[in-house]
Amino acid sequence: MNIKTIMNPIDGSNHSIRSTEYAIKLAKLLDAKIILLHCHARFPIVLAEPYFQQAIDEINEASEELVAPFIEMLEQGDVKYEVRILEGAPGNKIPEVVKIEKIDLLVMGSRGVTDFAGLFLGSVAHQVLHKSDCPVFITK
Numbered sequence: 001m002n003i004k005t006i007m008n009p010i011d012g013s014n015h016s017i018r019s020t021e022y023a024i025k026l027a028k029l030l031d032a033k034i035i036l037l038h039c040h041a042r043f044p045i046v047l048a049e050p051y052f053q054q055a056i057d058e059i060n061e062a063s064e065e066l067v068a069p070f071i072e073m074l075e076q077g078d079v080k081y082e083v084r085i086l087e088g089a090p091g092n093k094i095p096e097v098v099k100i101e102k103i104d105l106l107v108m109g110s111r112g113v114t115d116f117a118g119l120f121l122g123s124v125a126h127q128v129l130h131k132s133d134c135p136v137f138i139t140k
Helices: 014-030 051-077 090-101 123-131
Strands: 005-010 033-040 081-087 105-109 136-139
Touching: 005 014, 005 051, 005 090, 014 033, 014 051, 014 105, 014 136, 033 051, 033 090, 051 081, 081 090, 090 105, 090 123, 105 123, 123 136
Parallel strands: 005 033, 005 105, 033 081, 105 136
Antiparallel strands: none
8 A cells, every 4th residue: 555645634633633633644665745735614605796796805814714734734744735725514625635645545534513411523524434445534
């Protein structure tokens, strides 16, 4: 098994931070590239101009702010990386990107920002675990 591309989906949670730390360690060990992925909410389609563009700009700005500290971690970790910011539900988008990008390993947190108490796995991690075509490394 040759692991050259690791995907690390993030949502800004503490679980995401830990998963990025693991992804960096694995990327260094395996000389692999990390694809950092953030999926944001769908753009509102019911708003008229200029509110539609304003909503899009706000979502994009929030996504860039969320991703910035993770990019800093990757830079400090001295690993190869690429960033993807996509619109849509992460439980569906992550498996799609796994297939398109031919991801070798997925490293993600067990829970996200919602962090429902009592869940063993968050709903996104659960969906991704069952839908993805590559090994999934889940951190807590």
